[in-house]
Amino acid sequence: MDRHFHRFVFQSSSLTTDWVGYLGLIIIVRTTPRFAPKLGKKLNDIFAYYPAVNIEHHVDRMNAFITLVFGHLILSVLYQSTSHFGLNA
Secondary structure (H helix, E strand, O other): OOHHHHHHHHHHHHHHHHHHHHHHHHHHHHHHHHHOHHHHHHHHHHOOOOOOOOHHHHHHHHHHHHHHHHHHHHHHHHHOOOOOOOOOO
């Protein structure tokens, strides 16, 4: 396997964790008060505000992540190219 496949696996697992991680946090925090009231109160005090669940914040984070990934891809093509047609810095 080449290193590009390993990069793809790492990037896709990061995106999946970013997209699904919020759901896990919401499920844990919202359902805990039913089963453990003391722990639920403590979690509600700790997680009084969910900044990453806010849609504007999530869109900004996703835009920043995509910008970083595309920037990395473009720079890797320009600076790590082994071709001899002038793109290699």
